[in-house]
């Protein structure tokens with residue numbers, strides 16, 4: 001079968017001789033329909049990221065079950081599903097508290113350190129799969145994983161209704177975070193350099209959006225003390241430095257995207273302004289349920305983020321495009 005392999009920095013290749021997987025009794029076999037290209041896929045392509053070389057990428061996907069293991073009770077052939085790509089051990093301190101994103105084995109997951117879903121067929125533990133309601137298309141389903149990232153970061157931030165939040169970056173994760181913040185009842189201010197993304201940012205729930213050099217306008221709009229929360233969905237030195245200048249003393253910065261070096265350099269400023277820094281990784285199975293629920297009830301929308309659907313053969317060229325400045329938000333790969 002065909003699939004997309006991350007060979008190493010700068011090299012993505014299409015393979016056509018991957019053996020079709022077989023399933024264990026607690027697994028299902030999924031025929032993948034859509035798989036998203038994630039910012040972290042592109043990051044690992046540009047410079048060494050968290051991905052192991054020679055890994056089949058893909059962790060944001062939807063598809064149809066075509067085979068079911070003997071022990072699987074709740075799913076059947078023909079079910080449309082999405083999958084939580086985190087692969088927990090199911091038996092550590094965190095897994096026993098349903099915090100499998102903090103599992104002792106984390107961040108082991110599909111498409112990063114183990115083979116992922118940008119392939120025609122994938123076997124997964126049935127427990128990791130979630131049924132898609134009829135009203136949610138498979139295309140939208142492939143965008144639920146980044147939606148779960150946004151929801152989890154907002155839930156974990158502890159933000160309260162009516163508090164002020166600034167979001168850095170209106171890419172996929174930023175836009176998902178903005179929508180989750182809207183559901184949570186926050187006032188939302190966004191900084192995004194690409195002006196063509198500003199209207200969509202407002203449409204999806206931001207109260208105002210500025211280019212980064214106008215960050216002081218957010219200070220003014222928040223009684224000159226700065227927002228209570230910042231969600232850094234970029235996580236580079238520039239955004240984190242700006243976030244520290246913008247946030248009110250005693251506020252909390254949630255790192256949704258992260259460059260490790262930028263974080264280290266900022267500790268002193270965090271200390272003297274009493275700023276809390278909250279790290280975020282992944283989501284739980286509950287977050288996925290919340291994401292599906294909000295999407296089904298039309299409280300959030302992922303369709304406007306899907307800016308392109310491409311064929312498998314177009315993937316390597318798309319990685320080149322996404323490595324340079326571009327207008328895409330979420331690109332999906334379609335399997336037929």
Ligand SMILES: [Zn+2]
Nearest residue numbers: 038039040060
């Ligand atoms: Zn992703």
Ligand SMILES: [Zn+2]
Nearest residue numbers: 089092095103
């Ligand atoms: Zn565990």
